[in-house]
Amino acid sequence: MSQPMPRQKAPDLTVALVDGADWSLDAQTPKAFTLIVVYRGFHCGICKTYLQELETLSEAFFSEGVEILAVSADPKERAEKAISEWDVKSFPIGYDLSFETAADWGLYASAARKEAETPRFFEPGLFLVDAQGLLYFTSVQNMPFARPALQDVLAWVPKVIANSIPARGELDVSELSKANA
Helix, strand or coil, X not given: CCCCCCCCECCCCEEEECCCCEEEHHHCCCCCEXXXXXXXXXXXXXXXXXXXXXXXXXXXXXXXXXEEEEECCCCHHHHHHXXXXXXXXXXXXXXXXXXXXXXXXXXXXXXXXXXXXXXXXXXXXEEEEXXXXXXXXXXXXXXXXXXXXXXXXXXXXXXXXXXXXCCCCCCCHHHHHHHCC
């Protein structure tokens, strides 16, 4: 599994949106960041709560110059149900995230254990990509719980901007271990 590196160009991301448009990371022009939230799918109650919280914070994120995308491997019909039943309407929802793209972003994949789940889906990920298209922050889980607190992410955005705090984790551990061998 590859791992995208902070301070490097973010992996390509182009997805279909429920509203019929296509969304491409390369086409985004945020004032500060693009926030990408990968959710497990309509079957996930924790995802529902997380995206509903993001909905309540979306205006505050927008006012800080952060654009938002939520995306899953769900087919269009399940993504539409998430929007309508979860009442999430302030940011675009993408669907059919591909396995190739998920691998490029370092996401974990799981197989369904219940009939209500999509046969294969991706575990949660949260990413901030800066206005230049460089990866700034990444959090990838292999379980549905213990996600970054959205309020914390929101609170740090103005501090990061005001203090020009660079992304951390920019060193390649495998290269460092070779150098120290």
